[in-house]
Amino acid sequence: MKTMMLVTAASLALAPAAFAASQHHHHRTAKTVVANEPRERLGTLNCQIDGGIGLLIGSKKNVTCEFRQRSGKVERYAGSIGKIGLDVGITGKTYMSWVVVNTQPARVGDGALAGSYVGASASASVGIGLGANALVGGSAKNFALQPLSGEAGTGLNVAAGVSRLQLQLGS
Template sequence: MKTILPAILALGTALSAATPALAVQDVDTVKLGVLNCTVEGGTGWVFGSSKDLACTYAPADGSAEEVYVGTINKFGIDVGVTGKALMSWAVVAPADSAYASGQLAGDYVGASAEATFAAGLGANVLVGNSDSSIALQPVSIQAQEGVNVAAGIAELKLVGVQG
């Protein structure tokens, strides 16, 4: 417990420091939908980790869901072993943007922090892919099991899956 409390405090500090820097300033935004992902478990190797994920995008307008696969890479402190994690992000963009099917494919980057002891929490604020101004904002804190402490930069790579 003595090591988990500092990790949780670091989580809050990292996210509060990163969030303003990643926020879109003076731009009206719209929530396009929700991206729900299952992240495979794995081991953090002190300076980072790479885990596969499978995601479903549910558009807010009720149109057909889209399926994506990819990886989430974390760079920074990442020590421990975790089981599968569930993560959800709100997909947001400038209000004047039009969404095209498959547009979530691409690379995203942002701040990442988590603390896990048996059952834990974490969050990843990820900003735009190279082809658009889409941002992924945490809807719920990730739920995972294992023993892990991580803080640093996260990179998410998504590839569309044809259904």
């Protein structure tokens, strides 16, 4: 419960910046939304990351995510997140939340977020922990997960380096 409260608080802290980026119009089609203006807020990506052991120079963990579009439509994704750099310790399940914006005109929906994302990350936990991640990517490198993710988890861990998030459309 405390973990979810921390994730919620982190997400709410990002809301004013995201709201400013969301004041553009979308063109709707039957199943997708097209974002024509750069830096439009498209929705929120909430992920649950499996616990595990961080090795000295990196780690890789499974992730399940839910993308909630501004229209209310929800898409589920699965994949993995890995870190290259310092990653030492043990973590339990971790929860991350990002504001999703486009970096160029892009369609949204029907698995559009699938692809690879790369960026900087840092986190620490002694019992309950916090972290930050800024990632850019997608199938055409046209999405940014930002401004920084809110991360909440448990464990004893220190990590900093480059993160790579791989997403595929789930069921």
